[in-house]
Amino acid sequence: MIVNAQDFITFLKKCQKESIGGFQQVIVPRRSSNPEEEKQYLFEIIRADSQPVLDAFRTIDPLRSLFYFSRENLIPVDKTKKRLIVGVKACDMAALQILDRALINDDFVDPMYQNWRELTTLISTDCTDISPSCHCTLVGGKPYNDQHYDLNLSKIGQTYLITVGSKKGEELLNLLKKEVTLAQPQGDDKEKVKKSRREIELRLNKQNRPYERPNQYENLRKADLENWIEDAKNCVGCGGCTNICSTCYCIIVNDETTGAEFVKVRSQDSCQLNGYARVAGGDTPRPKMYQRFRNRYLCKFDYMKSNFGAIGCTGCGRCTDVCAGEIEFRAVVQKNLQLPKGQE
Amino acid sequence: MVATNPYEVTSAEIFEIIDESPTIRTIRIKPAKPIPFKTGQFIELTVPNIGEGPFTPSSSHSIADKMDVTIMKTGFVTEYVHKTKVGDRVGVRGPYGTYYPIDEWKGKDILIMGGGVGMAPTRSLFLSLLDRIDNYNSITFLAGARTPNDMIYKQHIDGWRRIDKVNFLRSVDRVPDGEKWDEEVCLITKLLNKINIDPQGNPVVVCGPPIMMKFATFDLLKYGYEDSNIYLSMEKKMYCGIGHCRHCVIGKYYACKDGPVFTYDIIKNEENIWE
Numbered sequence: 001m002i003v004n005a006q007d008f009i010t011f012l013k014k015c016q017k018e019s020i021g022g023f024q025q026v027i028v029p030r031r032s033s034n035p036e037e038e039k040q041y042l043f044e045i046i047r048a049d050s051q052p053v054l055d056a057f058r059t060i061d062p063l064r065s066l067f068y069f070s071r072e073n074l075i076p077v078d079k080t081k082k083r084l085i086v087g088v089k090a091c092d093m094a095a096l097q098i099l100d101r102a103l104i105n106d107d108f109v110d111p112m113y114q115n116w117r118e119l120t121t122l123i124s125t126d127c128t129d130i131s132p133s134c135h136c137t138l139v140g141g142k143p144y145n146d147q148h149y150d151l152n153l154s155k156i157g158q159t160y161l162i163t164v165g166s167k168k169g170e171e172l173l174n175l176l177k178k179e180v181t182l183a184q185p186q187g188d189d190k191e192k193v194k195k196s197r198r199e200i201e202l203r204l205n206k207q208n209r210p211y212e213r214p215n216q217y218e219n220l221r222k223a224d225l226e227n228w229i230e231d232a233k234n235c236v237g238c239g240g241c242t243n244i245c246s247t248c249y250c251i252i253v254n255d256e257t258t259g260a261e262f263v264k265v266r267s268q269d270s271c272q273l274n275g276y277a278r279v280a281g282g283d284t285p286r287p288k289m290y291q292r293f294r295n296r297y298l299c300k301f302d303y304m305k306s307n308f309g310a311i312g313c314t315g316c317g318r319c320t321d322v323c324a325g326e327i328e329f330r331a332v333v334q335k336n337l338q339l340p341k342g343q344e
Numbered sequence: 345m346v347a348t349n350p351y352e353v354t355s356a357e358i359f360e361i362i363d364e365s366p367t368i369r370t371i372r373i374k375p376a377k378p379i380p381f382k383t384g385q386f387i388e389l390t391v392p393n394i395g396e397g398p399f400t401p402s403s404s405h406s407i408a409d410k411m412d413v414t415i416m417k418t419g420f421v422t423e424y425v426h427k428t429k430v431g432d433r434v435g436v437r438g439p440y441g442t443y444y445p446i447d448e449w450k451g452k453d454i455l456i457m458g459g460g461v462g463m464a465p466t467r468s469l470f471l472s473l474l475d476r477i478d479n480y481n482s483i484t485f486l487a488g489a490r491t492p493n494d495m496i497y498k499q500h501i502d503g504w505r506r507i508d509k510v511n512f513l514r515s516v517d518r519v520p521d522g523e524k525w526d527e528e529v530c531l532i533t534k535l536l537n538k539i540n541i542d543p544q545g546n547p548v549v550v551c552g553p554p555i556m557m558k559f560a561t562f563d564l565l566k567y568g569y570e571d572s573n574i575y576l577s578m579e580k581k582m583y584c585g586i587g588h589c590r591h592c593v594i595g596k597y598y599a600c601k602d603g604p605v606f607t608y609d610i611i612k613n614e615e616n617i618w619e
């Protein structure tokens with residue numbers, strides 16, 4: 001089905017205002033209000049005067065932060081809301097699949113994460129632009145979703161081609177049909193979508209050509225330690241890269257019991273901080289910054305691959321954008337995947 | 345929506361406190377409902393409004409309605425554990441992780457090495473084995489501490505030594521002036537020279553400070569033990585206990601979920617296992 005872009009935004013605003021479909025929150029990307037970041041986007045709860053930017057590229061804030069907040073109560077669990085999140089990009093969607101495996105597995109389920117996942121409907125959109133740090137194609141991803149969404153929107157001129165991906169998506173489409181007149185796709189609409197997608201992929205390939213590398217990630221642990229020491233020189237250990245990463249989910253659990261009922265709270269943590277793995281008594285396996293720096297790369301490309309069957313990088317590039325030391329993530333990965341001499 | 349919340353805490357009351365050494369104390373707790381566990385597994389113990397930490401019970405796993413936890417004063421939470429009084433409330437969640445497969449050890453000569461507060465988890469193992477002692481050929485316990493005053497469970501030693509099939513050897517690293525000791529003075533690993541066990545096919549369990557575990561493992565390999573029969577209790581920083589916080593990751597393994605009990609063959613190729 002085809003929906004007019006403006007009609008769709010009007011529908012989203014109505015959903016928020018009148019709780020259509022029981023949605024208590026409709027979350028969309030908007031342009032950053034900082035004039036120096038004109039081409040940056042942030043998630044916000046839609047308002048009557050919002051000007052959502054559903055396409056473009058991924059937001060500054062990872063989608064993860066809307067499912068796994070920086071601080072949440074585990075017992076008693078915090079309240080959750082039925083939500084509609086629109087404008088989800090493929091890199092963030094891929095990250096969510098990893099988080100699902102980490103936090104909703106056969107052994108244990110994070111109660112808050114599961115609640116948010118169940119109560120949220122996801123509308124993804126194809127990327128129509130790229131940021132200088134975007135590199136999904138370098139890690140086997142694509143700048144559009146072909147699975148895992150409830151609804152997907154692909155821009156064609158001033159309209160969107162809607163694709164249904166789940167029962168939740170079907171229900172939402174039925175709501176949309178009640179509010180807005182939808183059209184049938186024209187003969188070459190699907191071709192137009194393919195063409196736009198291909199164009200973005202080509203732009204990504206071109207942008208990332210200088211960072212191409214052999215993707216034998218098991219070689220990362222063999223990289224020369226001197227490389228890591230050199231690469232970590234500009235790292236100030238702020239933890240920005242992990243805090244903004246679409247797949248990082250490390251937490252600490254604190255007890256905040258004051259009365260009869262036990263209270264447990266989890267807060268975001270970062271493996272880049274010195275105290276991260278320190279045990280009682282003061283021992284830590286990674287006392288040096290370069291060791292923690294290296295650990296982050298090994299976690300993403302080696303450990304997470306073993307744990308979840310997929311590397312923990314979806315190519316969003318946020319870690320490069322946020323880095324106070326201006327460390328280029330892609331360059332570090334590329335350099336350290338080249339085996340030391342004699343080990344090729 | 346969620347069947348069970350893994351963070352749910354069972355309230356427990358401290359009914360007895362035993363100060364084992366100047367820095368190590370055993371709290372004996374009675375949980376509001378029984379907490380069945382298998383020896384080697386750990387629990388997350390809450391000191392309300394202070395924090396929680398992972399500890400392996402030091403009592404037999406045959407007992408579920410009461411639990412002993414032996415804790416060294418060495419950090420923020422443990423500092424408060426050492427300030428608790430009889431009647432105080434704590435919280436327990438778990439048990440978590442892997443355990444010693446003692447049902448598979450029928451007819452075996454079992455060696456246990458416990459160093460310092462590492463005697464706590466190994467006491468749980470030892471007591472659990474004693475509950476079914478007919479199943480085993482022999483149990484040898486090598487206990488080590490820095491000084492005689494640091495040696496824990498002193499009040500139980502005579503009783504344990506009287507048990508048929510049990511050989512209990514102890515050593516201290518040094519004897520400071522004014523302390524009395526008439527047993528071995530050496531590193532715990534040297535006690536291996538005092539025993540005579542066929543290492544082939546028999547299990548050995550090691551728990552203690554990382555440096556002791558490291559050298560004990562190397563000496564056990566030299567002694568002839570197979571790496572798949574060396575059981576190590578790897579106690580990393582286990583915040584959540586359920587594989588969600590990633591703090592205890594040892595390469596591709598979670599110390600909390602894939603451990604804390606690992607055989608050496610599994611983790612020997614991972615990095616920083618002794619740190």
